[in-house]
Amino acid sequence: MPLPVLRLIGFILGIFLITLAVSMVIPMLTLMLHERNDDLPAFVWSSLITFICGLGLIARGRPETPQLRSRDMYLLTTSSWVVVCAFGALPMVMFQDVSYTDAFFETMSGITTTGSTVFTGLDTASPGLLIWRSLLHWLGGIGFIGMAVAILPLLRVGGMRLFQTESSDWSEKVTPRSHVAAKYILLIYLALTALGTLALWLAGMTPFEAFNHSMSLISTGGFSTSDASLAHWTQPAVHWVAVLVMMLGSLPFTLYVATLRGNKMALLKDQQVQGFIGFLVITWLVFGTWLHLHSDFNWLDAFRIVAVNVTSVVTTTGVALGDYTLWGSFSLMVFFYLTFVGGCSGSTAGGLKIFRFQVAFSLLISSLKQLIHPRAVISKKYNGHPLDEEIVRSLLTFTFFFMVTIGAIALGLALIGLDWTTALTGAATAVCNVGPGLGPIIGPAGNFSTLPDTAKWLLTIGMLLGRLEVLTVLVLLTPAFWKY
Known part of the structure; x- marks a missing residue:
């Protein structure tokens, strides 16, 4: 790779x-x-060391x-994380x-908005x-990428291209200039964080707890200020x-x-948003x-507990309201499947993302119609976009390697x-950036502190691969990438 690029x-x-x-x-x-003030020197020295290295x-x-x-953007994206x-x-x-090892694991978990933790005694x-x-979560969500998108255009680097390598959102640009879009995104992110803080404070948290959880929840991260997570309240x-x-x-x-720029129905008309909200509501009702x-829960309490835990796992946030692994084998299977779903593309959530399931279902329906009518020309569309071969190939490739x-x-x-339970669910929760796994060790009532260091490094790699959607990192391992 040329020296000027490096x-x-x-x-x-x-x-x-x-x-x-x-930020420190x-x-x-x-x-x-x-x-x-006894803990203050740790942040003072860390900030000083980081600042000097950045200045260098x-x-x-x-x-x-x-x-x-x-x-080059793939190398920049991976190396920055x-x-x-x-x-x-x-x-x-x-x-x-x-x-x-523990510190790097916790930081990677924070910056990738995974939420797996090795810390106890959080109260x-x-x-x-x-x-x-919580701030690592906030930066690792749309905040940190938003800053990158805002800075890179000033350096004559395509900021939105970096955003697309971090999140496979192939939607249309919402503004003609990427740095304008980035400013809007950051303002929205700040506004949602502030509103979340106020709402949680009014709901019963202290201002400190509300601010921490607002940063954690809007970034779909999952770190809490209590070992019991949301069950503390x-x-x-x-x-x-x-x-x-x-x-x-x-x-x-x-x-x-x-929406802010005048398209009032942008969210409501989007097929991905409709599918995401519809999936959550149906799952809440059935599972609740x-x-x-x-169980002994009345229906309203069961519905609320399920809504929190299901939303947490589907959005890859990772907070918990009680230990849902105690609900039986059916519950374990449901939450394991939900681990893979994820939120919408272009959000702070991880996982496979709702749109991939919708596109796959659309392709299934088209294939079945083609079997019935072999000579028919069946158009494939999703959300008003034609599903060309490049999109289909990208979807299949990503899903397979994921x-x-x-x-x-x-x-x-x-x-x-x-x-096997810890190994399989640990790998799934790391790559999907969910947070807790299943079982007595890394389930919602446990944490990752007792795992051997080698396991923590493996899971750390999984978090990075999942957050950058696998291919962004794997492309760096190909010999062709380094041939200029």
Whole structure:
């Protein structure tokens, strides 16, 4: 790869690191506000180290080089996530008794909005650590990518192309200039975070708890300020606000922009949004009724508990309201299947995404019609877009390697010695960026702290592959990529 291209990538990474260093001021202010100055040096030194390294990468200025090509954007996207995680882990390492493996795992879980955790005792943990974990979620959602989209056009780099390598949203551009769209996205993201904070506060959380959870829920992350997650709060209003915020974070942010720019029905008319909301409501009703019939919960309580947990898993958020693994084998299978669904493309959610299931169903119907009428010309459309061969090929390729990645990581975890439930659901929850797995170890009532370090590194790789939708990272492993 040409040196000028590497220098430009390094320059952009330097901007990311400086942004990360400045973000560490928030936990510093939080610690001073709570008068917990004993933890302050960890963030001060981490911020200083990160800032100096970022400054070193941009000190020579922006290199004069042509625009980065799409192949360069894949390297930039992958390297930015790895580098940010490497430095984002520093404050945790400087806390007592936290290994770099645990810190990197937690940071990757945060920045990829997975929500798997190795920390316990969150109810009495340092407020600086709690808000840093939530802030990692917030940055790793649409916030951090939005900043990248806003910065890159100034460097004559196609910002929306970077956004598309991070999320396979092939929808139309909502504004003619990508940096304008990025500003809208960031403003919407900030507004939803603020509204979520206010709603959770009014519902029963403290302002600190509300701010943490709003950042965690709008990014569909899942980190909480309590070991019991949402079960710590008994107010139904808290649970329903959480459901709403998770759903808002799982809708396409480009459609929010389109709505603000005058297309009032952009969200309601979108086939993906309709399918997503319809799937959630039907699952709530059916599964909630089943839980009511097979437990002591009245129907309203069963419906609420199911709504929180189902929405959390489908949107890949990972918060929990009680231990749903205790509901029986049927419940375990339902939640395992829901792990793969995901939210909408162009949102902060992970998983396979709703639109892929819809496109696959559309292709199935077309194939069945073709069998009945072999000579008929059957057009294939989704959401008003023709389904050409490139889209179909991309869908099939991604889905295949997505499942292969889960299978390979599960085999690796089993080889290490984990039981099959932990291995399979751990791999699935990492690649789908959900958070908790199933079983007594990594289920909603457990965490990942007892896993061996090798397993944590495997799961960390799975989180990265899942967040960047597998192919963005795998393309870097091909010899053809490095031939210029």
